[in-house]
Amino acid sequence: QVQLVPSGGGSVQAGGSLRLSCAASGYSSTPYCMGWFRQGPGKEREGVATIDSDGTTSYADSVKGRFTVSRDNAKNILWLQMNSLKPEDSDTYYCAAVAPFGCDVSSDKFAYWGQGTQVIVST
Numbered sequence: 001q002v003q004l005v006p007s008g009g010g011s012v013q014a015g016g017s018l019r020l021s022c023a024a025s026g027y028s029s030t031p032y033c034m035g036w037f038r039q040g041p042g043k044e045r046e047g048v049a050t051i052d053s054d055g056t057t058s059y060a061d062s063v064k065g066r067f068t069v070s071r072d073n074a075k076n077i078l079w080l081q082m083n084s085l086k087p088e089d090s091d092t093y094y095c096a097a098v099a100p101f102g103c104d105v106s107s108d109k110f111a112y113w114g115q116g117t118q119v120i121v122s123t
Contacts, residue, residue: 001026001027001112002024002025002026002027002097002098002111002112003024003025003026003112003114004022004023004024004095004096004097004112004113004114004115005022005023005025005114005115006020006021006022006093006094006095006114006115006116006117007020007021007022007023007117008020008021008117009093009117009118009119010118010119010120011120011121011122012085012119012120012121012122013121013122013123014085014086014087014121014122014123015084015085016085016121017081017082017083017084017085018082018085018119019079019080019081019082020036020079020080020082020093020095020117020119021077021078021079022034022036022077022078022079022095022114023076023077024076024077024078024097025076027097027098027112031053031071031073032053032097032098032099033050033051033052033053033097033098033099033102033103033110034050034051034071034078034095034096034097035047035048035049035050035051035069035095035096035097035099035103035105035110036048036049036050036069036078036080036093036094036095036096037093037094037095037096037108038089038091038092038093038094038119039091039092039094039116040090040091040092043091045094045108046060046091047060047104047105047106047107047108048060048063048067048069048080048093048105049063049067049068049069049080049105050069050099050103050104050105051069051070051071051078051103052103053073053103055071056103057069058103058104058105058106059105060105062088063082063089066082066083066084066085067080067081067082067083068080068081068083069081078095078097080093082119085119085121086121087121087122087123088121089119089121090119090120090121091118091119092116092117092118092119093116093117093118093119094113094114094115094116094117095113095114096108096110096112096113096114097110097111097112098110098111098112099111
């Protein structure tokens with residue numbers, strides 16, 4: 001069982017930056033695929049970024065060049081650095097871990113999910 005505890009959400013003006021963190025614990029077989037997803041009211045969940053155990057990353061087209069996913073395997077921490085934020089990035093963001101069917105932003109088939117952390121980008 002993996003426990004995922006996110007932090008770092010908040011409010012920022014458009015063009016600003018935020019960094020989300022997700023602390024993972026409780027899974028003995030590390031490292032593993034981890035990712036960030038987001039979902040707003042009435043919207044489908046959207047993959048934002050994933051990072052595999054070897055550091056391979058994938059990003060949604062909408063965030064490429066603005067967001068960077070990274071991890072510290074020794075500390076079991078996942079980050080999402082979000083720069084040049086836009087109002088359309090406003091959503092609840094979720095971290096996820098362990099993707100037995102492949103590590104890619106196009107798939108949300110993750111075994112473990114953290115609670116959401118809200119990001120609000122104002123104009």
